[in-house]
Amino acid sequence: MEHLSFAEHDEVESLLPRGSLGHASEQPSKLPKASSSKFWLAITALTVVVVGIAGVATGFNQRAELARAAQLRHSIFTEHIASPLAFKVTNAYGEARYGMEHPFVGDKYVAEPHKEITFTATGREAKDASLIRWEIGGGNGLGDVLIITGHEVRAVFTISGPQTVKMVAIDSAGNTVAEHDGSVLAAYGESFTTKLPSFARIVVRANVKSSNRLTTTVVTALRVLSTSETRTSRAQQA
Amino acid sequence: MKRELRELNKHDREAFLDAAITLWKTPTLEGRQLYGSSFTGMDKFVQVHADSATGDVQCDHWHEGTGFLTHHLALSLSFEAALRAVNPAVTTPYWDFTIDGEAIKIWGGGPSMLTSVNDFFTSKWFGSVDDESHVADGRWAHVDAVMYNGGLLRNSYVHEGFVQRARAFLWLF
Numbered sequence: 001m002e003h004l005s006f007a008e009h010d011e012v013e014s015l016l017p018r019g020s021l022g023h024a025s026e027q028p029s030k031l032p033k034a035s036s037s038k039f040w041l042a043i044t045a046l047t048v049v050v051v052g053i054a055g056v057a058t059g060f061n062q063r064a065e066l067a068r069a070a071q072l073r074h075s076i077f078t079e080h081i082a083s084p085l086a087f088k089v090t091n092a093y094g095e096a097r098y099g100m101e102h103p104f105v106g107d108k109y110v111a112e113p114h115k116e117i118t119f120t121a122t123g124r125e126a127k128d129a130s131l132i133r134w135e136i137g138g139g140n141g142l143g144d145v146l147i148i149t150g151h152e153v154r155a156v157f158t159i160s161g162p163q164t165v166k167m168v169a170i171d172s173a174g175n176t177v178a179e180h181d182g183s184v185l186a187a188y189g190e191s192f193t194t195k196l197p198s199f200a201r202i203v204v205r206a207n208v209k210s211s212n213r214l215t216t217t218v219v220t221a222l223r224v225l226s227t228s229e230t231r232t233s234r235a236q237q238a
Numbered sequence: 239m240k241r242e243l244r245e246l247n248k249h250d251r252e253a254f255l256d257a258a259i260t261l262w263k264t265p266t267l268e269g270r271q272l273y274g275s276s277f278t279g280m281d282k283f284v285q286v287h288a289d290s291a292t293g294d295v296q297c298d299h300w301h302e303g304t305g306f307l308t309h310h311l312a313l314s315l316s317f318e319a320a321l322r323a324v325n326p327a328v329t330t331p332y333w334d335f336t337i338d339g340e341a342i343k344i345w346g347g348g349p350s351m352l353t354s355v356n357d358f359f360t361s362k363w364f365g366s367v368d369d370e371s372h373v374a375d376g377r378w379a380h381v382d383a384v385m386y387n388g389g390l391l392r393n394s395y396v397h398e399g400f401v402q403r404a405r406a407f408l409w410l411f
Contacts, residue, residue: 092247098239112239114327158326188329189239 084125085169085178090118098189109184113157117184121151121167125178129169137163157186243331243358254331255363257324259377261317262384273323278316284384287313333358 089096089109096117099105111117121132131149137157138145145164146155157163163186169178246254264272266279290309291300300309318330341355342348353359360366365376373379 092249093239093241093245110239112327112329114325 085180135166277323
C-alpha cells in the first residue's frame with residue numbers, strides 16, 4: 001500500500017481552493033474576533049432602532065389617519081346641526097354617503113349618474129328662509145349651471161365628475177341671510193374617476209315643476225361622441 | 239353604487255335584469271348598431287372565454303392560475319359596460335353568497351339547499367329550472383344557451399386531453 005509523501009501531500013493541498021476544508025488559511029482575518037462581534041452587534045442594534053422608529057412612525061401615521069377620519073365623520077354628522085345653511089343628498093336608498101374613507105370622496109356626497117337624487121336644504125337658516133336659491137353643476141368646467149329655487153330639489157346627473165352646489169337662503173324681504181358653497185361627486189361608485197371626454201357637450205334641460213317647497217329639476221348631459229354619430233348614421237341606413 | 243343583489247329596490251332590480259337579458263338576446267354586431275361600441279353580447283363573451291381559456295390547445299390561460307382574477311375582472315368590466323350601453327343607470331350588483339351559506343348553516347343543510355334560502359332561481363330573478371335542466375320561467379325562460387366549440391360551452395379537449403397528456407408525461411418517468 002502506497003502512502004503519499006509529504007511533498008505529494010503538499011501538492012495535493014495546494015490544489016485545494018483556499019478556505020476550503022482541509023486547507024489552512026495563510027491570511028489572518030482582517031478583524032479580530034472580538035471586533036467582528038461588536039461590529040455585527042452594532043449593525044443589529046442599528047437595524048432594531050431603525051425598524052422601531054419606522055414602526056412607531058407608521059403607528060402614529062395610522063393613528064393620525066384614524067383621528068382625521070373620525071374628525072371628518074364628526075364634522076359631517078354635525079354639519080346639518082351646526083351650519084346655518086347646508087344641504088343633504090338622498091336617493092332611493094337613503095342618504096348618499098359612500099366612500100368617505102377615500103380622500104377623493106371625503107365629505108362629499110356621491111350622486112349616482114342617471115339616478116334621481118334629492119337635494120334638501122338643512123340648517124337653521126334654511127328653516128326660516130322663504131326661498132332657497134340653488135346653483136347646481138358646472139364644477140367640472142363642462143356644461144351649464146342650473147339655477148333653481150326650492151327647499152328641496154331633485155336632479156339627475158348624466159355625467160360623472162365633481163359638481164358644485166351653491167346655496168343662498170333669502171328671507172321674505174328678499175335679503176340674503178346665508179350662503180353655502182358645497183359640491184357633490186357624480187360617480188357610479190366603483191370607480192371615482194373624474195375624467196371626462198374633452199369632446200363632451202352638455203345640454204342642460206330644466207324641467208321645473210314649481211310648488212311651494214318642492215322643485216323638480218332634471219339635469220341632462222348629452223355626450224356627443226364620434227361613435228354615437230356613426231351609430232346614428234348606421235341606424236338611419238338600416 | 240355596487241349593491242348586494244338583495245339590497246336592490248324593485249326598480250333597480252328590474253332595470254338590471256332587463257339590461258342583462260338584452261345581452262343574451264342581442265348578438266354583438268347587432269347590439270353595437272343599436273347601443274354603441276361598448277355593447278358586447280353574450281355570444282362574444284362566450285367566444286372570448288372559450289378561445290382564450292378552454293379552447294386553447296396549449297393550455298387554459300384563464301383558470302387555475304394568477305390570471306384568473308384579472309381575466310375574469312376584465313370580463314366583468316366589459317359586461318357592466320355593455321349593461322350601461324343598454325341602460326346607463328345600471329350598475330352590476332354583487333352576490334354575497336356568505337349570506338346564503340350562513341342561512342344553510344343555520345338550517346343545518348348542505349349545498350343542495352342553495353335554491354331554498356334565496357329567490358334568485360325564481361322568476362323574480364333568473365328563473366327556475368325544470369326537470370330537464372331548462373330555465374322554465376322568468377326572462378331567461380327558453381333562451382337558447384350560447385354554443386361554441388362544436389356545440390360545447392367547454393372544450394372536452396382540455397379535460398380529457400389534459401389528463402391523457404399528464405398520464406403520458408408521468409409514464410415517461
